[in-house]
Amino acid sequence: MRSAAVIGTGLIGTSVALALTRHGVTVHLSDTNTASARTAAAMGAGSFGLPDDPVDLAVFAVPPTRISAEVTRQQQSGLARAYTDVGSVKGRAHEDLCVFGGDPASYVGGHPLAGGERPGPLAAAADLFQGRYWVLTPSRRTEQSVFNQALELVSLCGAVPVVMDAAEHDRAVALTSHAPHLVSALMAARLAETDDQSVRISGQGLRDMTRIAGGDPGLWSEILDANAPAVADVLQAYAEDLTLAVSALRALTDTDEVQRKRSRLDLEELLRRGNTGRNRIPQKKGRTHTDLAVVQVEVSDRPGILAQLLADVGAAGVNVEDVRIEHVPDPPRGLVELLVAQSSAAALSRSLRSDGWQVQQ
Numbered sequence: 001m002r003s004a005a006v007i008g009t010g011l012i013g014t015s016v017a018l019a020l021t022r023h024g025v026t027v028h029l030s031d032t033n034t035a036s037a038r039t040a041a042a043m044g045a046g047s048f049g050l051p052d053d054p055v056d057l058a059v060f061a062v063p064p065t066r067i068s069a070e071v072t073r074q075q076q077s078g079l080a081r082a083y084t085d086v087g088s089v090k091g092r093a094h095e096d097l098c099v100f101g102g103d104p105a106s107y108v109g110g111h112p113l114a115g116g117e118r119p120g121p122l123a124a125a126a127d128l129f130q131g132r133y134w135v136l137t138p139s140r141r142t143e144q145s146v147f148n149q150a151l152e153l154v155s156l157c158g159a160v161p162v163v164m165d166a167a168e169h170d171r172a173v174a175l176t177s178h179a180p181h182l183v184s185a186l187m188a189a190r191l192a193e194t195d196d197q198s199v200r201i202s203g204q205g206l207r208d209m210t211r212i213a214g215g216d217p218g219l220w221s222e223i224l225d226a227n228a229p230a231v232a233d234v235l236q237a238y239a240e241d242l243t244l245a246v247s248a249l250r251a252l253t254d255t256d257e258v259q260r261k262r263s264r265l266d267l268e269e270l271l272r273r274g275n276t277g278r279n280r281i282p283q284k285k286g287r288t289h290t291d292l293a294v295v296q297v298e299v300s301d302r303p304g305i306l307a308q309l310l311a312d313v314g315a316a317g318v319n320v321e322d323v324r325i326e327h328v329p330d331p332p333r334g335l336v337e338l339l340v341a342q343s344s345a346a347a348l349s350r351s352l353r354s355d356g357w358q359v360q361q
């Protein structure tokens with residue numbers, strides 16, 4: 001791929017553009033909000049404005065309900081030889097393209113499974129998609145050369161391509177992304193009117209559960225709108241489990257010992273199913289939790305301490321899959337959780353201890 005156009009230079013569009021320019025692709029940037037496209041250009045993501053001659057690939061990173069109309073409009077003006085998008089819902093984009101009179105042969109749907117809760121170009125990063133899955137949803141009418149361009153885009157962004165049917169994709173993300181987002185928002189919404197004292201003592205668990213609730217309500221209401229039936233099905237299933245949990249909790253105060261025991265077992269069973277589901281979530285490139293172990297290190301609250309710790313981990317020859325940091329206020333210190341392969345956890349603990357680190361069991 002030599003040239004590309006990115007339409008919509010927010011978080012995702014600018015991240016795509018940055019990744020492409022790093023690989024020497026000439027990128028042209030466009031956004032209805034010209035300040036956004038100019039910011040992306042200033043960040044080194046490409047040049048401001050659309051080109052006169054057709055580019056190899058046009059990538060649409062606009063809100064889901066605008067994708068088909070924009071693709072159709074640019075297909076009609078001959079912007080590119082191939083067209084793709086990054087929208088979070090795929091069925092609607094395919095259907096609407098036909099309704100708007102677009103060309104399905106030069107279009108293939110796409111969805112990178114990476115992002116963040118902060119919108120706009122300033123939150124973008126060239127490595128946002130590194131090692132992440134990127135779903136492509138070619139239709140029967142998508143031309144092979146168009147599909148190949150999209151595959152090259154995924155590869156230049158360092159992502160891992162997964163080919164899926166659009167409807168199958170939408171059902172999957174309803175379960176793994178859209179319904180969880182809504183539930184995270186519901187949980188956070190409970191805090192809106194709670195007294196300050198209660199909210200102040202929130203722990204890391206609540207922060208983990210509600211990070212995505214910070215997402216843009218405008219974008220997320222569009223995503224939910226575009227995938228409403230599939231998301232409603234998942235919420236219905238949650239509702240059944242919630243009903244069970246509520247009645248089990250109420251019955252725990254029952255005077256009947258047998259009833260109380262049964263409720264405890266019901267709750268335990270729900271929590272166990274949670275463990276099982278959680279263990280199925282791949283951590284990185286298909287790895288599951290059970291392949292990884294956590295090495296917990298207590299660090300003091302002083303500048304440069306993390307860099308020092310990671311340098312010692314590197315010197316021990318261990319690859320860190322993920323890092324989580326929990327701040328403990330009194331006395332101020334941090335608990336750093338290093339996620340590493342099961343097979344290297346014991347050796348890493350030994351090595352860090354001998355370097356003088358406080359490694360917890």
Ligand SMILES: NC(=O)c1ccc[n+]([C@@H]2O[C@H](COP(=O)([O-])OP(=O)(O)OC[C@H]3O[C@@H](n4cnc5c(N)ncnc54)[C@H](O)[C@@H]3O)[C@@H](O)[C@H]2O)c1
Pocket residue numbers: 007008009010011012013030031032033036061062063064066070086087088089111112113114115116117118119120121216219223
């Ligand atoms: N945020 C995420 O985590 C995430 C992850 C994967 C995919 N996506 C998808 O990526 C797309 C973009 O999301 P984002 O997070 O980058 O949002 P964003 O708000 O950061 O950026 C969207 C940009 O599109 C521009 N825009 C809106 N309508 C336009 C139009 N008609 N023509 C040109 N530009 C237009 C806006 O001005 C904005 O700059 C969405 O379809 C979203 O579903 C988002």
Ligand SMILES: O=C(O)C(=O)C[C@]1(C(=O)O)C=C[C@@H](O)C=C1
Pocket residue numbers: 087088112113114115116117176177178212
């Ligand atoms: O990490 C986040 O903040 C995200 O919400 C990213 C996330 C997701 O649910 O995984 C959100 C929506 C996108 O369509 C793809 C990725």
